[in-house]
Amino acid sequence: MANYDRWYHPYEINEKYNKRVAYFCMEYGIHQALKIYSGGLGFLAGSHMRSAYDLRQNMIGIGILWKNGYYDQVRNDDQTMGVLFQKKFYTFLEDSGITVRIIVNNHPVFVKAMVLKPEVFGTVPLYLLTTDIPENDHLGRTITHRLYDPEPMARIAQSIVLGVGGAKVVDALGGAETYHMNEGHALPLAFHLYDKFGTANEVRKRMVFTTHTPEKAGNEEHDINLLNRMGFFSSVSFDEAREITGMYGQTLNYTLAALRLSKVANGVSQLHGEVSRSMWYGNDRVCEIKAITNAQNKLFWMDDVMEQALNHNNDELLTHRKAEMKEQLFEIVADQTGKIFRPDVLTVVWARRFAAYKRADLLLRDLERFLSIIGRKEQPVQFIWAGKPYPFDTGAVKTFNDLVRISYRRENFAVLTGYEIALSKKLKCGADIWLNTPRRPREASGTSGMTAAMNGAINFSVRDGWLPEFARHGENSFVIPVADTSRSENLQDEEDYHNMMHILEDEIVPTYYHDKQRWTTIMKNSMRDVLPHFNSDRMAHEYYDKMY
Structure with missing residues (x-):
């Protein structure tokens, strides 16, 4: 595994922002030419990465290199909407030299990190993960094809790639002090950290979480047995996973699990902070939910x-x-x-x-x-x-x-x-x-x-x-x-x-x-x-x- 300048920034870090932060997000709206976003969550993450660069923060972004993007919105012959999934090729991304191995559904999957260097669009370094490489079989290669794939097992696999694959890439770069999950998609990260550090408290010391929506669809839930079979909990035993998330029923709610395993969380406007507290504070072991209002660059x-x-x-x-x-x-x-x-x-x-x-x-x-x-x-x-x-x-x-x-x-x-x-x-x-x-x-x-x-x-x-x-x-x-x-x-x-x-x-x-x-x-x-x-x-x- 090559050692890519370990955690490189093209500027001297501003001492106010010295702490090493790895920011995990399913989508980033960085530039028109890089089609790895669907909407507001991506636009917001893109602005965050730009401002982190402008302020010389010690941060990197972890995301996924979606081969077909979200989708290309085209027109049918009567001008109604058509959906095109078109392969994308980006010459401005570089091979970071980092490839990690994860387990998805009892199969080894290799995850390669391509890097978007700060000089390209004025962002902190962004490591974009792909499974579409020769080392993987056909199914493994398709995991990173479509953002928000409608197939539940594909969605779960994508979360494992982002959370566990992303964490292993951060390890290869020398580790981070804080892991910021922007929305719950990267939740397997928490189990990787638990595996590594041994207690839920050690996970909480390192993990912070942003919740973005009161909408049910945005607070993902899946059958907990399916998650276990797919390898969502890394090598954490099923009983331990239930124990640390407090989920003893049929389903696991990503947002609630993240709120129980983070040091602190936030809503994305003052009103949303209030809404989130009223939604989640009724549950036990939930961390403090602050409010940091979103903004754009x-x-x-x-x-x-x-x-x-x-x-x-x-x-x-x-x-x-x-x-x-x-x-x-x-x-x-x-x-x-x-x-x-x-x-x-x-x-x-x-x-x-x-x-x-x-x-x-x-x-x-x-x-x-x-x-x-x-x-x-x-x-x-x-x-x-x-x-x-x-x-x-x-x-x-x-x-x-x-x-x-x-x-x-x-x-x-x-x-x-x-x-x-x-x-x-x-x-x-x-x-x-x-x-x-x-x-x-x-x-x-x-x-x-x-x-x-x-x-x-x-x-x-x-x-x-x-x-x-x-x-x-x-x-x-x-x-x-x-x-x-x-x-x-x-x-x-x-x-x-x-x-x-x-x-x-x-x-x-x-x-x-x-x-x-x-x-x-x-x-x-x-x-x-x-x-x-x-x-x-x-x-x-x-x-x-x-x-x-």
């Missing part, structure tokens, strides 16, 4: 000209640059849909994962009313949707396709495919309004609104995730009042819909067309208020300060 996401205009209080430049950025977005709209959008028209964007709780189609609850808004000659509104549904979630794909079908031949309504980093940036730069419609309190953070605000898009959102820490209605954003969560989902949706349409028609549209000065003021307040607090440098600092 300003250097990567914010348009330089917009920042310059804001800093010099140059409203003319700000307005001019916003119009230019709208034009750039509208070229993509024209290319994909054959529609010519106008930069002088109020443009509302809804762009994020098509998870059911995010309610992509809330705006279309009363279709006639929506069509009358986009059909207006006076004070028109343009709407753009984008986002990638989980490819095996038929309901989410149907919602996407329903939007596509309604958009046919309608001038002011476009649905875009290929929602990845590059399109995300264009949408945030080109939007006047960044719309977010989750069912409260199910959005843990919702960081896309932060990067939208950095680029002069005004947030129009349910008061969920990070928003309560930022939003002041009518001053730096537009906020949909909190619905009564004791009512049925249908009644909550109805209440949110009416409040949303009232604000859109009676406040947002008139302000945009009749009070440009106020619009510009709200936009500037939003850009000022989002920084520096929601820049990931603050977040990366807080992790060292509060967790490590």
Whole structure:
């Protein structure tokens, strides 16, 4: 096994961030060219790795090199969504010289670590694991093909690769003092550490955990006997695994196990911290759950000209640059849909994962009313949707396709495919309004609104995730009042819909067309208020300060 410069950083470590940290995450949104992410978790991890580099922290990232990425979102011949799994080849990754052996389902599997060096995209070193190498049989090679594979045994195998394979790569680099699990996917790491250090307390000294979602799908659970057969617990006996996780039933909940085996954990906004504590504190032996609000990397996401205009209080430049950025977005709209959008028209964007709780189609609850808004000659509104549904979630794909079908031949309504980093940036730069419609309190953070605000898009959102820490209605954003969560989902949706349409028609549209000065003021307040607090440098600092 080659000794790759053991834990290399191209800079002198800042003494404030001296502790050696290995950060484990299933996905990273680093750059458009590296397609190993699906959505917010990846975008967040990518910003964290960039800020760790900018602050000269003693950290490395451990992830997986997904051969087919998440998936490529393409179009069928009728413009509805198609799913393409395409092999990816990256010439900018280097062989780290580290290959480790793990056991999956009683079979040896070899895991090779490719390294993304800091010089490529300005991140801390990122070790990306692959099993797609000649040493493995066909089944072994496929483990790292698809991010969030729908096959339960493949998902479990992926967790073992990330947790155990990743830990062994860290060992080969000389070890870490702190192991940070970003979400529960890398849970086998805990059993590897238990195996190595002998007690649950020794694991707790070294492990910290971030939980990202109150959604059931995000808090993974599997049959505990299946996990045991697959080798999830390394060489820890089944009885010991039950004992240290406190899981004596049929299933093992990754999040609860992680909370019992970590020194400290955190939710990803102040509200999500509260939600997480109410969700998990009823269980025994759970560690403290703090809150560290997610953030995004300003250097990567914010348009330089917009920042310059804001800093010099140059409203003319700000307005001019916003119009230019709208034009750039509208070229993509024209290319994909054959529609010519106008930069002088109020443009509302809804762009994020098509998870059911995010309610992509809330705006279309009363279709006639929506069509009358986009059909207006006076004070028109343009709407753009984008986002990638989980490819095996038929309901989410149907919602996407329903939007596509309604958009046919309608001038002011476009649905875009290929929602990845590059399109995300264009949408945030080109939007006047960044719309977010989750069912409260199910959005843990919702960081896309932060990067939208950095680029002069005004947030129009349910008061969920990070928003309560930022939003002041009518001053730096537009906020949909909190619905009564004791009512049925249908009644909550109805209440949110009416409040949303009232604000859109009676406040947002008139302000945009009749009070440009106020619009510009709200936009500037939003850009000022989002920084520096929601820049990931603050977040990366807080992790060292509060967790490590």
